[in-house]
Amino acid sequence: MYVAESKRLTHQGAKKIMTAAVDMASQAGIAISCAIVDAGGHMILLERMDGGRFHTVHSCTTKAVCAASNRRPTTAKGAAGQDLDVSHAIGLALAAGPERWTAMEGGVPVLVDGQCIGGVGVSGGDWETDLRIAKAAVESIGASWT
Secondary structure: OOOOOOOOOOHHHHHHHHHHHHHHHHHHOOOOEEEEEEEOOOOHHHHHHHHOHHHHHHHHHHHHHHHHHOOOOOOOOOOOOOEEHHHHHHHHHHOOOOOOOOOOOOOOEEEEEEEEEEEEEEEOOHHHHHHHHHHHHHOOOOEEOO
């Protein structure tokens, strides 16, 4: 009653997610950065492809942490799912703290049997492409993002 069973994302699982993300980005002809964090937002893997812009390292990390924390894809919606205007989105990011919340698409949680075991953040393409790559990368290990 006082101890719960929990799943966790392994290093091997994170490597498979990363490989899928990098392969998809290569096929799309873009250079991304990808971050994979555990359920607590702690880094497991971080990669920046050759040619990837250095600022994408920071944004993909924030996307991964935010997705794991909220247990849903990153978007311009607040923690309760309400639509946010720009000032509220900025305010939420400031209130949550650096590298904890973003309104940019491209971050998804890693969900297994209803448990959040991590988050994936992709940055370097347009937001639609970042999100598509993150979703497919999570699915590569048989996990879901919804």
